[in-house]
Amino acid sequence: MNKFAFQQELERVCRGEVLLDEPMSQHTSFGIGGPAEAFVCPADIADLREILTIAKEAAKPIFVIGRGTNLLVSDAGVSGLVIRLNQSCSKIRASDGRLCAGAGVELPQILQLCIQQGLGGLEFTAGIPGTVGGAVKSNAGTLKAEISDPLLEVETLDTNSLELSILKKSQIIFKYRRSSLSKELLLTAVTFQLYPEDPVNVKTRVEDYLKTRLTSQPVGEKCAGCIFKNPPGHSAGQLIEQAGCKGMSCGDAMVSELHANFIINRSKAKASDVLKLIDEIRERVRTTSGIELELEIEVVGQ
Numbered sequence: 001m002n003k004f005a006f007q008q009e010l011e012r013v014c015r016g017e018v019l020l021d022e023p024m025s026q027h028t029s030f031g032i033g034g035p036a037e038a039f040v041c042p043a044d045i046a047d048l049r050e051i052l053t054i055a056k057e058a059a060k061p062i063f064v065i066g067r068g069t070n071l072l073v074s075d076a077g078v079s080g081l082v083i084r085l086n087q088s089c090s091k092i093r094a095s096d097g098r099l100c101a102g103a104g105v106e107l108p109q110i111l112q113l114c115i116q117q118g119l120g121g122l123e124f125t126a127g128i129p130g131t132v133g134g135a136v137k138s139n140a141g142t143l144k145a146e147i148s149d150p151l152l153e154v155e156t157l158d159t160n161s162l163e164l165s166i167l168k169k170s171q172i173i174f175k176y177r178r179s180s181l182s183k184e185l186l187l188t189a190v191t192f193q194l195y196p197e198d199p200v201n202v203k204t205r206v207e208d209y210l211k212t213r214l215t216s217q218p219v220g221e222k223c224a225g226c227i228f229k230n231p232p233g234h235s236a237g238q239l240i241e242q243a244g245c246k247g248m249s250c251g252d253a254m255v256s257e258l259h260a261n262f263i264i265n266r267s268k269a270k271a272s273d274v275l276k277l278i279d280e281i282r283e284r285v286r287t288t289s290g291i292e293l294e295l296e297i298e299v300v301g302q
Contacts (some may be wrong), residue, residue, distance in 0.1 A: 033073025066131030074301025103133025
């Protein structure tokens with residue numbers, strides 16, 4: 001199936017939103033990225049299955065995003081199908097200390113429900129952008145806590161068999177900023193085991209975490225979050241700062257003056273600008289400390 005036929009079939013079948021040759025710069029927190037061959041927001045799980053079937057028949061690669069955080073899309077764009085699970089996986093509910101949320105639910109929505117219902121255990125996610133699905137898959141967190149800590153189970157859709165299944169936390173290996181969940185397993189929902197807490201205390205802790213992020217990170221700037229993982233026993237931001245990289249720029253991409261592990265898009269930065277900065281940062285840190293920095297963001301595209 002050629003590109004035109006693939007796009008036509010998606011428009012015919014999909015009941016959700018279908019955007020063709022859509023600039024990914026409109027769907028990433030970096031504000032960077034060339035066109036996606038097809039960008040779809042399925043109406044529900046049944047719609048998602050139909051879309052995946054079309055992609056499989058057309059032999060098109062599949063890439064799932066949340067809010068496009070922690071992501072750098074190439075200037076050439078993305079071939080195949082990009083799926084955003086917002087409308088199809090957007091339900092959220094809590095009962096008896098368990099909170100279940102669709103993978104497309106954004107973390108601030110979850111925290112709002114936690115405050116309303118007096119549920120503790122996820123306050124540390126305050127200020128972390130993106131959806132809960134993306135956060136779980138990448139095991140997002142802070143220096144003291146990770147989102148896998150209160151996790152109970154996840155619901156996944158196998159992109160090959162199109163079957164839904166439940167995986168307990170014990171069936172998944174979580175490590176620093178990653179999980180063993182394969183790309184073939186599309187996360188559709190997550191369940192956390194939280195604990196009862198005074199809503200005032202939950203709100204206070206959420207506000208404290210937010211305050212810390214606002215004063216230490218370039219919140220509000222176009223960026224993808226931390227660029228590099230912290231090496232064992234070290235802070236990537238400190239290593240980058242010690243290497244003299246703060247304020248360094250390439251085109252409209254610049255290493256943040258507030259936190260050196262962030263690269264910001266000052267206006268019209270290209271992915272190539274960011275990648276050049278990444279290479280330069282790595283080289284300088286390697287020279288000054290002998291440490292090889294590992295990317296935390298995901299780089300995708302042609």
